[in-house]
Amino acid sequence: MASAPRLYCPAQLVVGTTLDLPATAARHAQVLRLQPGDTVTLFGGSSAACAGGEFEARVVAMGRQQVQVVVGAHHAIEREPARELHLAIGVPANERMDWLVEKATELGVALIQPLMTERSVVRLGDERAKKKSAHWSSIAVAACEQCGRNKVPLVRDTTTLVSWLRQSADAQHPLRLLLSLRPGTTALTEALHRQPDRMRAVTLLSGPEGGLSLAEEEGAIAQGFLPVSLGARVLRSETAALAALTLLG
Secondary structure (H helix, E strand, O other): OOOOOEEEOOOOOOOOOEEEOOHHHHHHHHHOOOOOOOEEEEEOOOOOOOOOOEEEEEEEEEOOOOEEEEEEEEEOOOOOOOOEEEEEEEOOOOOHHHHHHHHHHHOOOOEEEEEEOOOOOOOOOHHHHHHHHHHHHHHHHHHHHHHOOOOOOEEOOOEEHHHHHHHHHHOOOOEEEEEOOOOOOEEHHHHHHHOHHHOOEEEEEEOOOOOOOHHHHHHHHHOOOEEEEOOOOOOOHHHHHHHHHHHHO
């Protein structure tokens, strides 16, 4: 038996109440050709109105633009990794960032910070950066609907690496890792083995195509980032970030 479709619904969900689905969720329900009587699963991500977990729901009315459901039982289910994972990534070119956001969400990342670096091909002004952030957030929502996560990762507006390092100087994450190709860098698996008591929350910094410059790496190291390696092979920027998240998760 197929599982019920999952819909992101960042609204106050109360068992037994009738609810008009938000516009995006309603469009999703219509695309799926749901009918009155069909069941869905609702989750609210990390919104303040959400109780967490997920809710059973039943469609009771389908209109051209409006979809009504009755909220059913709540299940306190979360499918998060053992560690809180934050990814700061030099934005790759073309559509690779879309793919990266989708896969990082599936792997359990809690926060994505897009960065512009010295070697970044993509350059975003303030207005375009906000539009991109909204676009990537929608990709994260869709990935959560697909993979079963009930907490949607936060996708921040794109900023420069220098600005982000300055702002994150007082960050609470005790373990800060920098993916690096510099000779003599510690293997990521070895670094984790050495610091098991500092693994509850991890910030991972990874560069764009061509990696970070030497000056940028030195700036990150000065802010407490530990250079780590994924091995002898040179991976694409998006592959390296996802491989590291897999090991960290």
